[in-house]
Amino acid sequence: MLYNLGSDLLQWGNMIKNIAKNFDIPGVLQAYDDFGGGHINETIALSYNEDGVFKRYILQKLNGVVFPNLAELMENIVNVTTFLQKKYIAMGEDPLRKCINIIKTIDGKNYYTDKRGDVWRMMIMIESTVSYDLAIDNQVFEKTGKAFGEFISMLDDYPVDGLYEIIPDFHNTKSRFETFRAAIKANDAKRKKTCKKEINFIYENVNLCNIIVDKLVCGELPTRVTHNDTKINNILMDEKTGDAVCVVDLDTIMPGSLLYDFGDGIRSGCNTAYEDEKDINLVDFDMEKFEYFSKGFIAGVGDNMKQEEKDLLHMAGIIITFECGIRFLTDYLNGDKYFKTTYPEHNLVRCRTQLMLVSKMLDKIDEMKAIVGKY
Numbered sequence: 258m259l260y261n262l263g264s265d266l267l268q269w270g271n272m273i274k275n276i277a278k279n280f281d282i283p284g285v286l287q288a289y290d291d292f293g294g295g296h297i298n299e300t301i302a303l304s305y306n307e308d309g310v311f312k313r314y315i316l317q318k319l320n321g322v323v324f325p326n327l328a329e330l331m332e333n334i335v336n337v338t339t340f341l342q343k344k345y346i347a348m349g350e351d352p353l354r355k356c357i358n359i360i361k362t363i364d365g366k367n368y369y370t371d372k373r374g375d376v377w378r379m380m381i382m383i384e385s386t387v388s389y390d391l392a393i394d395n396q397v398f399e400k401t402g403k404a405f406g407e408f409i410s411m412l413d414d415y416p417v418d419g420l421y422e423i424i425p426d427f428h429n430t431k432s433r434f435e436t437f438r439a440a441i442k443a444n445d446a447k448r449k450k451t452c453k454k455e456i457n458f459i460y461e462n463v464n465l466c467n468i469i470v471d472k473l474v475c476g477e478l479p480t481r482v483t484h485n486d487t488k489i490n491n492i493l494m495d496e497k498t499g500d501a502v503c504v505v506d507l508d509t510i511m512p513g514s515l516l517y518d519f520g521d522g523i524r525s526g527c528n529t530a531y532e533d534e535k536d537i538n539l540v541d542f543d544m545e546k547f548e549y550f551s552k553g554f555i556a557g558v559g560d561n562m563k564q565e566e567k568d569l570l571h572m573a574g575i576i577i578t579f580e581c582g583i584r585f586l587t588d589y590l591n592g593d594k595y596f597k598t599t600y601p602e603h604n605l606v607r608c609r610t611q612l613m614l615v616s617k618m619l620d621k622i623d624e625m626k627a628i629v630g631k632y
């Protein structure tokens with residue numbers, strides 16, 4: 258929906274106008290529109306007239322429930338993007354297209370806090386790009402994998418200890434399971450009886466939770482700077498060429514495992530159906546897509562990948578999809594406090610697609626192992 262600013266009837270419009278004027282942007286704000294399909298932040302596209310030239314920006318209201326420490330989150334992002342932009346300049350690439358660019362407030366801060374305490378950030382909109390909720394094209398999906406892999410290798414010399422851990426234990430699948438158990442026990446939203454089958458499936462497969470975490474804790478797997486939210490709509494692809502342009506949604510950049518980023522790409526891109534598809538029969542695991550993404554990702558990471566990481570690539574998609582299913586069901590049991598939902602069973606529907614995908618992948622472990630072995 259496109260709203261034109263200027264009408265007093267539009268309270269929301271006036272609020273956006275008041276927020277936007279705190280950022281250091283030349284020109285006059287002309288219009289705004291809801292934008293993007295993320296589950297966490299509120300994203301709005303703003304259009305400015307700068308001496309007759311239209312330029313667009315992304316304004317986001319950050320989710321203070323999901324991210325209690327937004328100052329640290331923004332510091333991580335600004336430090337990492339400054340680091341990446343220098344590298345892109347050295348490579349002869351356009352740093353404002355290859356990397357998100359945070360616009361400061363007029364008093365030089367990374368974000369603006371409004372009277373209600375809500376926190377807002379502004380970025381340049383990266384134009385002529387598109388982000389996908391489904392991987393529809395094999396070649397484009399291979400480029401997606403390559404870009405997520407390159408993202409990790411570009412940050413290989415970024416100091417891991419220099420990052421705040423924005424959400425502690427974000428991909429600690431074992432502690433995700435413990436939180437899930439507590440949610441079942443509390444049964445706050447009185448929904449336990451509506452998801453017995455899903456609860457049982459999670460208990461039956463609980464051993465999946467240990468695999469990455471244990472090896473990371475004992476140091477067998479390296480801890481790296483990782484993105485941690487490599488859902489395929491968190492990468493912008495050139496709308497004409499299909500080339501990867503820019504990895505976005507850097508909120509969860511933290512110390513982690515490369516397997517998390519590989520796994521979430523597989524989870525979100527090898528599903529034949531949408532994450533919230535109600536017809537569970539449409540959910541299947543696309544092995545061809547798995548091969549394209551693996552090929553791209555492994556090439557993108559390059560020589561940096563350790564043998565211990567290679568040995569677990571075929572399990573990463575299963576583990577991260579299982580973890581995501583646990584998280585959706587936990588939120589459903591808690592009464593939808595974390596992920597944005599549009600109807601009461603939304604998180605349950607999402608959990609079902611994830612668990613179905615896990616069971617499809619469990620049948621194909623050997624095939625996946627053979628494929629990653631090829632690259």
Ligand code: ADP
Nearest residue numbers: 293294295296297298381382383388490505506
């Ligand atoms: P959320 O945390 O809610 O997922 P994101 O930061 O991922 O929020 O933003 C939501 C969507 O907006 C992204 O999936 C992407 O499609 C789009 N987007 C985000 N930043 C930009 C940008 N700088 N330029 C163009 N599109 C963007």
Ligand code: GN1
Nearest residue numbers: 294295296297486488491506509581
């Ligand atoms: C959230 O922000 P978004 O929509 O890109 C979530 C991810 C989940 C994903 C599931 C900070 O990602 O961890 O995997 O939803 N982000 C956060 O779709 O929790």
Ligand code: MG
Nearest residue numbers: 295490491506
């Ligand atoms: Mg996102």
